[in-house]
Amino acid sequence: MGDYYYQDTVIVAIKGFKIEMLKIQTFFTTIDFSNNTFRGEIPNINGRLKSLKGLNFSHNQLTGTIPPSFGDLSNLEC
Template identity: 50%
Template sequence: MMALEKAASGDLYMGEDYMYDDTVVLVVKGLSSELKRILVVFTTIDLSVNKFEDEIPDTIGQLRSLRFLNLSHNSLSGGIPTTHLSNLVLLQHLDLSSNLQI
């Protein structure tokens, strides 16, 4: 993941210094969006339907550029590690649905 410092230094999109010809389709809650230019601070992780077990790992809190996190449809249990998730100041969407007990 790219750090926010890169955006602060002027580069807002990936590949501004060279020819960039990729697009990404992002689907969140069934809504599909095609991104032709990718913001360096726009970060999404979809870890849904992976059969993950136990608690949400503390290391999630290190992903400071994270905006969308989907951990739905796993076998996670335990509480939400708020001390670590509080580091995710840019987080806009968190999906923990369809787990064992969170």
């Protein structure tokens, strides 16, 4: 497989769909913070995470507005 893949398998749930990933790239592009009972302001995500495509904060108790740094996440999918 070369140096660009791990050999592990993972199932990713995003937007209600479960996707089985058989070959995980060394740069993973989804972060799931759901169901962690986080409370308070939405954290300021580092805008340098340019490859980030999926970010899930659902089922927490976050408040406030979406931080401006989210606008720098140009690959984030809706």
